[in-house]
Amino acid sequence: MKDKKQAYELARKIAAILDEKKARDIIIIDIGNKSVIADYFVIASGRSTTAVKALVDNVDEKLSKEGIEPLRRDGFSEAKWIAVDYGSVIVHVFHEETREYYRLERLWIDGANCEKYGDNA
Numbered sequence: 001m002k003d004k005k006q007a008y009e010l011a012r013k014i015a016a017i018l019d020e021k022k023a024r025d026i027i028i029i030d031i032g033n034k035s036v037i038a039d040y041f042v043i044a045s046g047r048s049t050t051a052v053k054a055l056v057d058n059v060d061e062k063l064s065k066e067g068i069e070p071l072r073r074d075g076f077s078e079a080k081w082i083a084v085d086y087g088s089v090i091v092h093v094f095h096e097e098t099r100e101y102y103r104l105e106r107l108w109i110d111g112a113n114c115e116k117y118g119d120n121a
Contacts, residue, residue, distance in 0.1 A: 004032060004039055004088075006088075007032075007038075007039040007040055007087075007088035007089055008028075008030075008039070008040065010040075010068070010086060010088070010089045011028045011039075011040040011042050011089045012028065012117075013063075014042045014059055014063070014086075014089060014091055015028055015042050015044075015117040015118065016117075017058060017059050017062050017063075018042070018044045018055055018058075018059065018093070018117075018118075019117060019118035021054065021055055021058050023044035023045065023046060023055050023093065023118070024044065024045040024046070024047070024096065025043075025044065025045050025099075025116075026042070026043070026044040026116070026117040026118045027042070027043050027044075027105060027114055027115065027116050027117065028040055028041070028042050028114070028115040028117055029041040029042075029043065029105060029108045029109060029113055029114050029115075030113040030114075030115075031108050031113070033113075034108060034110075034113075037090070038085075038087070038088050038089060038090045039088040039089065040088065040089045040090075041089075041090050041091075041092060041104075041105075041108060042089060042090075042091045042092070043091075043092045043093075043094070043099075043104060043105055044091075044092070044093050044094070045093070045094050045095070045096045045099050046093060046094070046095060046096070047095075047096060048095065049078070049079035049080060049095055050079075052079045052080070052081075052082055052093050052094065052095050053076065053079045053082070055093050056073070056076070056082045056084060056091070056093050059084065059091060060073075060084070063086070068086065070084045070085055070086055071085045071086065071087055072084070072085040073085075079095065080094070080095045080097075080098040081093075081094050081095070081098050081099075081102070092104060
């Protein structure tokens, strides 16, 4: 990703793809000033491991059609928490119970760097 604006546009695109497949509690977190690993996290939940896999597969499929491929995918076998690294945007899709347990967003949100996305936010 060339710049922060492009990273934000990709994060919004990913959030929209997740939203259209009924992901829950979608948030975009700007972590650019907190970490060198990425500019944004997109975090969402699915109600089951099947839903988590389907959400990630849909993101992969839609972005792949645009020539955007992930650098890495982790957690697909258990599908309780799948992380997909697109360089400056890392997508985290959780099973609802796993997300509640780890509460990843609490480590990164400072109040001004979080954007809720979609109807289920």
